[in-house]
Amino acid sequence: MHDDATLRQIEAADPTANTWLSANAGSGKTRVLTNRVARLLLTGVSPQNILCLTYTKAAASEMQNRLFGTLGDWAMKPEGALRKELEKLGETDTGDLSRARRLFAAAIETPGGLKIQTIHSFCAAILRRFPLEAGVSPQFQEIDERSAKLLQADVLDAMALGPERAALEGLARFYTEADFTALTAEIVRRRGGFAGAVAEAEIWGWFDLAPGFGEAEVPEIAFEGSERALIQRAGPILAGQSPTMQTLAATLANLNFDAPGRADLDALFEAFLYKGTAGAMAAAKTKSVPTKKAAEALGATLGPFHDFMERVARAREAELALDAARKTLALHRFARPFVAEYETRKQ
Template sequence: MKLSDASLRQIEAAHPGRSTWLAANAGSGKTRVLTDRVARLLLDGVMPQNILCLTYTKAAASEMQNRLFKRLGRWTMLDDVTLLDELAALGVERDLGPDDIDRARTLFARAVEAPGGLKIQTIHSFCAAIQRRFPLEARVNPQFVEIDERAQNLLLDEVVEAIADGQGQSSFDGIAEHFTGPDLQKFLHAILNLDHHFDSHPGADGIWKALGLPAGYDDASLAQECFLPDDFQHIEELKALLM
């Protein structure tokens, strides 16, 4: 059977002995390439618990794991000829024989029974697992839980309501003049990304410096950066025409 150029490239990318950078459009087969690569690692005798697959989202991790277990489960039920054809379609370069058939049919059980399970997870969950193993070094409570984006946004909304109704109301009013709705969420996330500056109590000058702005930066400073001196006169003239 003659394979297309795209299929040949997928087989090449799934080769377990190569370091591969894979970039492709959505729906073009990236997940299949990754599952093929894991399957070939298992066929080559790599223990399931020694394989680590990291993705960005829980949905992607779940999809990849489901596809892999579905394939390994099918291999336990296929006849010899069909199974050899599937293994050959993965691009295995050696001559396939009875030993490969026997190994392929045991991969499902080996993957299910692997100590700690087959590690297909998100980057966040992987990092969290490391922090739980070394909580003292990471300076975190070992019982911490990860917060997802939806929960984070709900928590930010609660904080905003507390600030708006509390002692910081005057400060929040100044923010609300410029940011509302989704823009406010983006603004708060931007502040959270600078949280490494908060512990040192930098003071007003330190805050300006952290933001990459000169001390005392205000609306007039912003206007001078955005407009030429003559622009203000033109704006006033335009306002008179529009009124």
């Protein structure tokens, strides 16, 4: 008798069925796959005609060890014990045990060994069989993770001492030295996206920014020219309200309406906007600023006041978009020569 879990594993190991197996770690997936291969061999499938692919070398090694262990055990088991073992697998025809005993030798003698390998090594084997069609050298070697990191570091060193130094320094403004290891690895993985040059105007368009938009244009989004008169009306009203509104009134009174700059924007961002993730601020506090009592006191001035707050929010959004666009531009200016040098050194 088998419990439900065992029966499901036997069904999954049935080589006559197409099976998609999903289970948690440690639940017996490797055993099921090993049993499936063993049952394929029992049906007469030649070992060289079976292909098993895994994600990692460790998984491939474990599966191969388990399979050889199972087949070797069958070769040595007494007849009664072997018959019970095969019945546990789900094999109903256990009359001829000699085939099961010969499987270990057949697997050992298979030319090239059992094909239990990683997806990576399988693809490399195909490329070696068809180097001309794939456009690779027949003597190529797969680069391992450690070698790839060393190669990426060598390329960075070469860029730091060569004509692409400016591209490296441009990206370094946005990333720490520790970030570069992960960043360059990701660039290599996505290197197809950096094959062609991308113009600044195109990148600005990705972020809904006009060509040439810069820091000087950010205040123009918030300040349209009517703010001085607005604050002259609203300021005295806010100054007569709660301490919080009095602080807001003082902040607004200190704004430079003639030539608003960085300090003015920062003061408005702090006063008018909610703080988001990682300090990003874009949503206006129109539901809480001004307070209910102050809003009633503002009367008809409340609408223009909230409009001003919304313009400040749009200015912050544009500033965040500009920062993202500059990072993206720096990334593309760096990645293109980095990938080219990486590919050259990798050959």
